[in-house]
Amino acid sequence: MSGTYKKIVAHKYSKNFREASEIVSTDIVQPGPDQLLIKTRFGGVNASDVNISGGVYFSDGNFPFDLGCESVGEVIAVGPDVTQFQVGDAVASPQMGSAYSEMLCRDVDQFIKIPHCSPEYLSVSVAGLTASIGLYEAGDMGSGETVLITAAAGGVGNWCVQLAKLAGNHVIGTCSTQVKAQELKSLGCDRVVVYSEEALTDVLTAEYPDGINLIFEQVGGETFDTCVDHLATRGRMLICGFISEYMGGTQEITAPRIYHKLLWKSAQIRAFLYKDWPDKIAEHLERLIEQVASGTIKPLLDPTVFEGVDSAADALEYLHSGRNTGKVVVRY
Ligand SMILES: NC(=O)c1ccc[n+]([C@@H]2O[C@H](COP(=O)([O-])OP(=O)(O)OC[C@H]3O[C@@H](n4cnc5c(N)ncnc54)[C@H](OP(=O)(O)O)[C@@H]3O)[C@@H](O)[C@H]2O)c1
Secondary structure, three states, X not given: OOOEEEEEEEOOOOOOHHHHEEEXXXXXXXXXXXXXXXXXXXXXXXXXXXXXXXXXXXXOOOOOEEOOOOEEEEEEEEOOOOOOOOOOOEEEEOOOOOOOEOEEEEEHHHOXXXXXXXXXXXXXXXXXXXXXXXXXXXXXXXXOOEEEEOOOOEOOHHHHHHHHHHOOOEEEXXXXXXXXXXXXXXXXXXXXXXXXXXXXXXXXXXXXXXXXXXXXXXXXXXXXXHHHHOEEEEEEEEEOOOXXXXXXXXXXXXXXXXXXXXXXXXXXXXXXXXXXXXXXXXHHHHHHHHHHXXXXXXXXXXXXXXXXXXXXXXXXXXXXXXXXXXXXXXXX
């Protein structure tokens, strides 16, 4: 096989993805002995793509580097020593640099076999893993508790809602519109707070006077402050992200130190990145893939069509505008 394919690389650090990146053409290479050549079908758009292009994390200062961090595709060639994959297999690649490239040629251990090539399985690798490792490993999620998910209708959030319900919890989700609220109700969310219509703090004060046992927080800023105030005695709050500060810059605040709010109710705040649980990834992925295959989990996918590497920056800006419902996907 010969020819070229297109991919997006970063040529400098900037949280403005368009400024940091360029689309380049590169030669198709034959897979080495332990490698696979993949035709990408779906690339996952992630809020933190701007943190990666901005050099906030996963950065070693070497340019150019490939952008995006998850995709699914089809095996189109295998290296001579590869035994566990064959041409035509569907694979997921939850790896740095995989989302915005029409093809990937990488070592076999960077791919996971999936039942078929669909965006539902794309959603498993970063969004599903983040929700599952966050709730179960970092959050010690059990059952019979009250669990609050912020940005609940997003790529990670909809997984959190479904996993927390499956575990037998009472689930509260926040979102900005009634359209998103309908989706959350259909996923089983017990109380949806449309924060553009009612203040989260008012709802929690009136309806949850004993506080919230487990909070999965993704927004930051005032949402974070409200969540801290409503933690129950022995409540746990997970910092999954703080999207409200990714593009607007870091907010400086003057306030009493956080221990004033935590000690008197034995509450805990725990930050986590799913990649810091490498020993748990295979086990969670296997379970999540099974849950999607059996229909137990139905990953929410945003219906807006983005096609090809040329659409990636638009897709990312769309996510950061807050308009998406579910996972934003680039199709190839
Ligand atoms: N810790 C980890 O390992 C890990 C891994 C992956 C992702 N994350 C984090 O998980 C969070 C969600 O990521 P995602 O890729 O799944 O994105 P997403 O949730 O699909 O999209 C972002 C959503 O955030 C909400 N939002 C609230 N305030 C916002 C603001 N000021 N600007 C833009 N959006 C705002 C919007 O929903 P509403 O309009 O309904 O509020 C928007 O749809 C991010 O914080 C990300 O960094 C963490």
